[in-house]
Amino acid sequence: MSTESVALPLSGASKLPLVEQLHQWMTTVDHKRLGILYILYALVFLIFGGVEATIMRIQLIRPHNDFVSPQVFNRMFTMHGTTMIFFVAMPILFGFANYFIPLMIGARDMAYPRLNAFSFWMTAFGGLLLYFSFVGGDGLYGAGNAPDVGWFAYAPLTSQTFSRGHSTDFWILSLLISGFGSVGTAINIIATILCMRCRGMTLGKMPLFAWLNLVMAGLVVLAVSPLTAAQLMLLVDRYLGGHFFDTQAGGSAVIWMHFFWIFGHPEVYVLVIPAFAFASEIIPVFSRKAIFGYPVMVAATVCIGFIAMSVWAHHMFTVGMSSAANTFFVLSTMAIAVPTGIKIFNWLATMWGGQIHFKTPMLFCVAFLFQFLIAGLTGVMMSAAPFDWQLGNSYFVIAHFHYVIVGGILFALFGAFYYWFPKMSGRMYRESLGRLHFWLFIIGFHLTFDFMHIPGILGMPRRIYTYEPGRGWDIWNLIVTIGVFFQAAGVLVFLANLLWSRFRGELAGSDPWDAWTLEWSTSSPPPPYNFATIPEVRSRRPLWDLKHPEDPDWQYE
Amino acid sequence: MRRRQTKHSNKAGALLVFLAIFCRAATAGATEPAGAALSPTNIFAPVSTPAQSIFDLSVLVLMVTASIFVVVFSLLAYAAIKFRKRQSEEGSEPVQVYGSTQLELAWTVIPVLIVVVLFLAAARVIASIQNTAHPGTAIEVTVIGHQFWWEYRYPSLGVVTANELHLPVSDPAHPTPTFLTLLSADTDHSFWVPRLAGKTDLIPNHPNSMWVDPHETGLYLGQCAQYCGTQHAKMLLRIYVQTRDEFDRWIQNQRQAAQPGEAVSEGQRIFERTACINCHAVAGTAANGRFGPDLTHLMSRDTLASGAVANTTENLRRWIQNPAVFKPGSKMPSMGLSDPELNAVTQYLETLR
Numbered sequence: 001m002s003t004e005s006v007a008l009p010l011s012g013a014s015k016l017p018l019v020e021q022l023h024q025w026m027t028t029v030d031h032k033r034l035g036i037l038y039i040l041y042a043l044v045f046l047i048f049g050g051v052e053a054t055i056m057r058i059q060l061i062r063p064h065n066d067f068v069s070p071q072v073f074n075r076m077f078t079m080h081g082t083t084m085i086f087f088v089a090m091p092i093l094f095g096f097a098n099y100f101i102p103l104m105i106g107a108r109d110m111a112y113p114r115l116n117a118f119s120f121w122m123t124a125f126g127g128l129l130l131y132f133s134f135v136g137g138d139g140l141y142g143a144g145n146a147p148d149v150g151w152f153a154y155a156p157l158t159s160q161t162f163s164r165g166h167s168t169d170f171w172i173l174s175l176l177i178s179g180f181g182s183v184g185t186a187i188n189i190i191a192t193i194l195c196m197r198c199r200g201m202t203l204g205k206m207p208l209f210a211w212l213n214l215v216m217a218g219l220v221v222l223a224v225s226p227l228t229a230a231q232l233m234l235l236v237d238r239y240l241g242g243h244f245f246d247t248q249a250g251g252s253a254v255i256w257m258h259f260f261w262i263f264g265h266p267e268v269y270v271l272v273i274p275a276f277a278f279a280s281e282i283i284p285v286f287s288r289k290a291i292f293g294y295p296v297m298v299a300a301t302v303c304i305g306f307i308a309m310s311v312w313a314h315h316m317f318t319v320g321m322s323s324a325a326n327t328f329f330v331l332s333t334m335a336i337a338v339p340t341g342i343k344i345f346n347w348l349a350t351m352w353g354g355q356i357h358f359k360t361p362m363l364f365c366v367a368f369l370f371q372f373l374i375a376g377l378t379g380v381m382m383s384a385a386p387f388d389w390q391l392g393n394s395y396f397v398i399a400h401f402h403y404v405i406v407g408g409i410l411f412a413l414f415g416a417f418y419y420w421f422p423k424m425s426g427r428m429y430r431e432s433l434g435r436l437h438f439w440l441f442i443i444g445f446h447l448t449f450d451f452m453h454i455p456g457i458l459g460m461p462r463r464i465y466t467y468e469p470g471r472g473w474d475i476w477n478l479i480v481t482i483g484v485f486f487q488a489a490g491v492l493v494f495l496a497n498l499l500w501s502r503f504r505g506e507l508a509g510s511d512p513w514d515a516w517t518l519e520w521s522t523s524s525p526p527p528p529y530n531f532a533t534i535p536e537v538r539s540r541r542p543l544w545d546l547k548h549p550e551d552p553d554w555q556y557e
Numbered sequence: 558m559r560r561r562q563t564k565h566s567n568k569a570g571a572l573l574v575f576l577a578i579f580c581r582a583a584t585a586g587a588t589e590p591a592g593a594a595l596s597p598t599n600i601f602a603p604v605s606t607p608a609q610s611i612f613d614l615s616v617l618v619l620m621v622t623a624s625i626f627v628v629v630f631s632l633l634a635y636a637a638i639k640f641r642k643r644q645s646e647e648g649s650e651p652v653q654v655y656g657s658t659q660l661e662l663a664w665t666v667i668p669v670l671i672v673v674v675l676f677l678a679a680a681r682v683i684a685s686i687q688n689t690a691h692p693g694t695a696i697e698v699t700v701i702g703h704q705f706w707w708e709y710r711y712p713s714l715g716v717v718t719a720n721e722l723h724l725p726v727s728d729p730a731h732p733t734p735t736f737l738t739l740l741s742a743d744t745d746h747s748f749w750v751p752r753l754a755g756k757t758d759l760i761p762n763h764p765n766s767m768w769v770d771p772h773e774t775g776l777y778l779g780q781c782a783q784y785c786g787t788q789h790a791k792m793l794l795r796i797y798v799q800t801r802d803e804f805d806r807w808i809q810n811q812r813q814a815a816q817p818g819e820a821v822s823e824g825q826r827i828f829e830r831t832a833c834i835n836c837h838a839v840a841g842t843a844a845n846g847r848f849g850p851d852l853t854h855l856m857s858r859d860t861l862a863s864g865a866v867a868n869t870t871e872n873l874r875r876w877i878q879n880p881a882v883f884k885p886g887s888k889m890p891s892m893g894l895s896d897p898e899l900n901a902v903t904q905y906l907e908t909l910r
Contacts, residue, residue, distance in 0.1 A: 069885060070787050070788060070790065070885055070886050071787055071885075071886065074784075074786075074787060074789075148787075150784045154744075154745050154783070154784070155745075156743070156744055156745075156761060157744045157745070157784075157785070157786060162704075162743065162744055162786065247760075247761035247762040247763075248761070248762075250762065251762070252762065252763070253745060253760050253761060253762065253763060254760060254763055287640070287651075288642075288650050288651050289651055289653060289654065290653050290654070290655055292654065292655070292656055292657075293655075293656035293657070293661050294655070294656065295656070296656065296661045318747060318755070318756050318757055318758050318782075318783075319758045319760060319763075319765075320739075320757060320758060320760070320763065320765035320766075322687075323683050323684055323687040323688055326683050326687070327679075327680045327683055327684075330676060330679045330680065330683070331676050331680075334672045334675055334676050334679075335672060337668060337672060338665065338668045338669055338672060341664065341668045342661065342664060342665055342668075344629065345629075345660075345661075345664040346661070348629070348632055348633060348636060349654075349657075349660065351633075351636045351637070351640060352636050352640065353640060353651055353652060353654065354640050354651050355640065355641075355642045355643070355646050355649075355650075355651050356636075356637065356640050356641045356642055357642045358641060358642075366633070366637055369633060370630070370633060373626065373629055373630065373633075374626065377622040377625060377626055378622075380618070380621075380622055380675065381615070381618050381619070381622060383675075383679075384614060384615075384618050384675060384678070384679035384682075385679055385683050386610065386611045386614050386679060386682040386683060386686060386755060387611060387614060387615045387618055387679075388755075389611060389754070389755020389756055389757070390600040390608075390611055390615075390751060390755045390756070391600070392755075392756065392782075393747060393749075393756065393782045393783060394782070457599070457600055457601065458595065458596035458598060458599050458600075459596060459597075459598025459599060459600060459749070459751040459778075459779065460598075461747075461749065461780060461781070461782040462784075463784040463789060463790075464780075464789060464790035465789075465790045466790050466791075467790065468793070470597070471596050471597060471598055471778075472595050472596030472597075472598075472599070473596070548650075551653075553653075556653075556655055557655070
């Protein structure tokens with residue numbers, strides 16, 4: 001095992017002038033630095049998206065509030081959705097994949113380091129372009145500034161007729177450009193995992209983290225391409241007289257919906273599969289047991305990947321599809337609950353009989369399990385198309401998918417931050433601040449998103465800047481807004497913890513969690529070349545084999 | 558240890574909320590006013606067959622998902638408490654278990670069976686709502702979504718109106734359901750009156766249909782459920798379900814042309830000389846615009862601006878003066894009328910009964 005490291009000519013890098021350091025970060029092709037860039041970039045946008053959400057929640061704190069105008073509110077929900085999906089969730093997950101896949105499979109970098117840098121900067125410029133719309137979106141007409149068409153931008157609201165000025169163009173171009181970045185990274189991840197594994201690491205001996213990210217990357221290639229095609233078609237409609245989505249000239253609004261959701265639903269799995277990957281690494285280590293049913297976990301993931309491509313129209317149960325089409329999408333959507341359920345049970349079985357250490361990463365992962373369970377069950381409710389005819393486009397849906405994205409993905413992500421922070425920074429985080437973050441955030445999360453289901457059941461549609469009194473929605477909206485402030489406080493504690501620990505935390509050492517995968521065999525933070533000698537593995541838990549020579553895993557696998 | 562307890566009481570709290578919603582849901586159908594008292598747009602207070610069949614399905618789905626929740630949550634809570642690290646275990650590792658074919662087969666097959674049951678139940682309701690035959694006694698209404706108001710046409714009865722839809726009650730013994738053809742003049746909209754039926758979108762160049770058969774008279778509320786632009790929030794739905802006699806009288810009245818008197822001829826003149834008639838129609842006069850709501854029987858409506866405000870003299874005057882007061886982003890422009898002109902137009906419109 002490559003626990004030793006060699007002295008580096010660049011070991012004095014931190015003493016370079018600031019400009020030199022920045023230049024190194026700007027021109028880096030090192031997967032670890034790019035990973036950190038992705039993560040920091042996403043954290044900045046997380047704050048933007050969070051501020052937008054807070055503005056919306058203040059506006060909705062009571063009926064007929066006039067904190068912001070309808071125009072501003074509509075821009076806020078468009079920017080919030082677009083930002084959180086494309087410029088927070090995807091980059092942050094790509095960041096972790098970038099940083100840890102080479103380390104976990106015993107490689108020295110990604111397969112295409114320069115493509116990696118290119119992809120990051122495309123994503124980065126995409127995000128900047130989206131936010132530049134606040135400055136440049138007025139265009140020649142003076143109409144609007146930030147995009148206000150909703151994050152799924154249904155036609156024909158995006159046509160020149162209904163969306164004058166350039167705000168929609170900024171939206172189109174930013175997603176187009178960041179889409180190239182996403183596909184580049186996905187190809188890189190696939191190539192890295194398929195071609196760069198160290199000796200002895202067959203596909204069946206890869207950490208689940210690598211397997212899940214492989215499926216995620218495959219989905220990105222399949223799903224982002226239709227979105228890119230649709231954006232190009234929309235540009236043609238807007239500037240070259242095309243009529244793909246121009247309903248006044250025989251175009252079809254429904255075709256846009258198909259294009260968008262054949263991207264949009266696999267996208268959910270693009271985001272949640274990496275969250276599964278975090279849970280699949282953290283839960284075993286903090287339960288002190290091997291992952292339960294590795295082959296079934298892999299099979300379930302691949303199965304989710306395939307089924308994810310056939311469920312998109314459950315976002316369209318209300319657009320007037322035939323009863324046969326509706327019935328098909330009910331079946332495919334419900335079917336995805338089976339492999340997802342298998343995963344939940346396998347994580348439970350991993351905890352069963354273990355010795356569970358409730359450190360901050362594990363707290364977040366257990367909360368992830370609990371919340372993802374509820375998110376899955378509300379998903380099953382809406383997969384029954386007639387129930388969706390009532391719940392679709394209501395606040396129930398908003399609560400459901402925030403349960404997935406915040407309660408599931410973000411909780412797992414926070415777990416991942418605390419789990420791998422020692423590896424990335426070389427220092428431990430403050431456990432007390434980690435716990436404070438956890439409790440603030442879980443209280444805020446449940447105040448906001450548990451109670452958000454209720455106005456949906458009581459008939460409150462999404463994307464309304466204000467609502468009528470007397471509908472029984474007032475009290476729930478008040479509670480939902482109060483929760484936001486707990487969540488914001490939690491995130492501030494989290495950021496403070498990261499900053500403080502980065503400079504003042506205790507030194508972590510190479511393996512603070514007594515873990516089993518290869519990234520813990522090298523120093524913290526890892527040297528630029530990762531491993532002095534490329535490791536060779538015989539099982540899924542190479543460090544377990546090393547620590548327990550009397551009872552190695554490869555005897556059982 | 559104390560922390561762990563708080564955590565579980567937190568989870569228990571969430572469970573309670575979940576069950577509370579569920580119980581409320583389950584009782585709403587049985588004692589109808591309870592559900593409707595909670596909210597006039599409660600999806601669990603159905604008064605029409607499509608909403609009722611969805612409600613019945615949702616009770617099944619909620620029971621199944623609640624049972625799954627209780628089982629899995631109990632397992633998770635048990636594991637988290639029972640298998641937490643103890644002092645005595647310091648320095649040892651637990652027994653390593655790599656999997657179990659029997660167990661994994663069990664938690665594959667059982668969910669498959671549950672999915673089959675839920676799928677069949679859902680498929681049955683889809684067919685019963687979507688494939689219903691159209692009885693000869695049905696009322697036909699064409700609903701046209703506009704930014705940001707609703708146009709209603711009764712083609713066989715010769716009536717055009719806006720924003721407030723009137724329907725006859727449908728006695729289950731002699732059903733008179735209403736079939737709605739859903740069109741859009743501009744962007745996507747969605748017709749959602751939770752107590753009558755699920756929502757169906759109005760999409761330009763893509764006609765849709767749906768039906769309702771309200772069993773009780775009353776006013777049913779709803780609103781546009783597909784984002785359609787700036788004033789999506791104030792595109793409210795008001796459905797007046799009346800006895801057959803009342804409905805027939807209403808139709809009779811709506812078919813009359815306007816009969817403005819001499820006293821308001823000044824207001825009528827201003828109305829017809831400014832741009833009002835580019836968008837608004839008043840049957841029997843020169844006004845025949847179609848971009849905005851038909852005003853022939855404006856005073857028969859309870860509200861203005863698609864349900865945004867009550868139809869009072871003061872509100873009507875302020876609305877004509879500057880629509881942005883009630884509905885910023887509304888497509889109706891402010892005409893810059895002087896006070897006397899404004900009074901005259903308001904008086905004229907108030908005669909359109």
